[in-house]
Amino acid sequence: MLRGECGQATLLLLGVLLAVLVGAGVLGALARGLGAQQERRGAADLAALAGAEAMRAAQPRLFEPAELDHGVPNPRHLERTAYLALGRTAAVATARRNGARRVAVAFPDAGAIAPNRIAVTVRDPIRIAGREVVEDARAVAEIASVTLPSAGGDLSGEYAGPLATRQGKRMRPDVALAFDRMSAAARAGGVTLIVTSAFRGNAEQAALFAAHPDPKWVARPGTSLHRLGTELDLGPASAYPWLAAHAPRFGFKLRYNWEPWHFGYTRAAGSRSVGFGPGDGRSGLPSFVPARWAPAIGRAAQRWNVGAALLAAQLYQESGFNPFARSSAGALGLAQFMPGTAKDYNLTDPLDGDASIMAQAHLMHDLLAQFGSVPLALAAYNAGAGAVAACGCIPSFPETVAYVAEILGLLGGTGDPAAAGTGLQVRLIA
Structure with a gap:
């Protein structure tokens, strides 16, 4: 190699080394x-x-x-x-x-x-x-919330309380007793009722949906009313006419017109797990209830057999107990009634606090009876019964989800306001 070529090679090597060093830097x-x-x-x-x-x-x-x-x-x-x-x-x-x-x-x-x-x-x-x-x-x-209770259930509303068994199928004890009365009446009329399905947890529902992924016939996990322990699938087909005519007398309602076998229990009087239960005066009321409204809440709770604490928490969320509250959407008063709903419940003046509380209790009684679940009834109060019935769940409207969570938080997840703030966890979401 010539001396000039050697020098050029040295310079080239130095350049490469320098580039490597710069690149490393x-x-x-x-x-x-x-x-x-x-x-x-x-x-x-x-x-x-x-x-x-x-x-x-x-x-x-x-x-x-x-x-x-x-x-x-x-x-x-x-x-x-x-x-x-x-x-x-x-x-x-x-x-x-x-x-x-x-x-x-x-x-x-x-x-x-x-x-x-x-x-x-x-x-x-x-x-x-x-x-x-x-x-x-x-x-x-x-x-x-770690738990959003629906008849004592978990975040998705699954019932977690005691269960009774009838014909090998599990259901809430109050549902079992009501079924016993209905079954006896059916036998007296020459009809034998068969329970084909009752309580189904979310895991069982997930397996069922995976096998039959048609939401019209099999609800998605976390949305089936069977998770509440209040639902019964009954047979045989020959019993459908008797059930349609007589089941409401025993507290059972046909849930869907296209499922003549699916009946849900709607009477839960005395069961705090679905928000029913009397209240009198300040008895059972959270400490945040103003004295001015305590008697009205107690009277409404007694009249419509709805938990006084539930009514109080809902009023706190709706208006902060302001009888003159007005929303941008046109809702009025303590319980934030829209004009149409107020008319349906004979509430002539939504700014009349006492009358508004009575109408609120009446509406909540009807929604609890229809859905058999505190979260679903609250969601229906906020978003409308049609939206809740369409999916059998809390609709995914941000306002409605927050509304339900806020009220359940006030109730502390158990109906005991003293426990408010418990049952909560902290998590990153973004």
């Missing part, structure tokens, strides 16, 4: 930048979770009365602004402990009675290859 800078991005995202995630946890712990205090007896301020009561401030403080402190400095906190559902969501954005700039880059790292966390 660039890659290192990119890696550091990506690492910094991950750190910012981690800080946002942790901050959002910490803020939501602070809100979860404090949420029961939102429902404490502002005053105790004789007008003494209640130290446990927490106003919504203070509640949100607790979440904000926890989020910012956590973000800064994890290296973030520019932190913004927002509450997507700040207007709700009990806001459940917190959004944290970290805006610290990072350096990538010597250039400063600002790209927001955002995380959203929420407080979610």
Whole structure:
């Protein structure tokens, strides 16, 4: 090799080495930048979770009365602004402990009675290859119910209470007793009733739907009314005319015109699991109920056999006990009746608080009887019975889902307002 060629080769080799070194530096800078991005995202995630946890712990205090007896301020009561401030403080402190400095906190559902969501954005700039880059790292966390009870069930409304067995099929005990009475009457009329299906949990429903994926005939998991323990599929076909004529006397309703065998039990008097049960005066009422409305709620609960605590929680959500409340959609009064519904329930003046509560109890009685489930009845009150009947579920309207969750949160998942805020978990959703 000539000396000139050797020198050129050396220069070429040095150039390659320099390029490799520069490339390694660039890659290192990119890696550091990506690492910094991950750190910012981690800080946002942790901050959002910490803020939501602070809100979860404090949420029961939102429902404490502002005053105790004789007008003494209640130290446990927490106003919504203070509640949100607790979440904000926890989020910012956590973000800064994890290296973030520019932190913004927002509450997507700040207007709700009990806001459940917190959004944290970290805006610290990072350096990538010597250039400063600002790209927001955002995380959203929420407080979610572990249980949304429907006749004592889980998040999807599955009944989890005691079961009785008839003809090898499981059902709620009150349904079993009603079936016994109906079956005896049918035998007296020369008809023998057969139970072909009763309670089906979500797992069993999932297997059934997988085998027969037609929503008209087999409901999707989490939507079948059979999960409530109130539904019976009855036979034989020769019994259908007798059932159509006589089942309502025993509290059973034909659910669907195209399923002459499917009857649901609609009488649940005395069963708190589906929201029925009397109330008198302040007995059984949450502490957040103003004294002015306690007697009216008690009278309505007795008259229509609907749980007083359920009515109270619903009024809190509807209007905050403001008898002159008006919504942008035209709903009026304590119970936020639309004009058409008010007319259906003989409510001539929705701004009359006492009359409005009585009409609310009447409507809830009818919806509980129709659907046999607190969440479904609440969803029907908000979105209309037709929307709920169409799917046998809580319709996926954000307003309706939030409405049901808020009221069940007020009831603490068990009908006991003292437990409000329990049965909740914190999770990241974005």
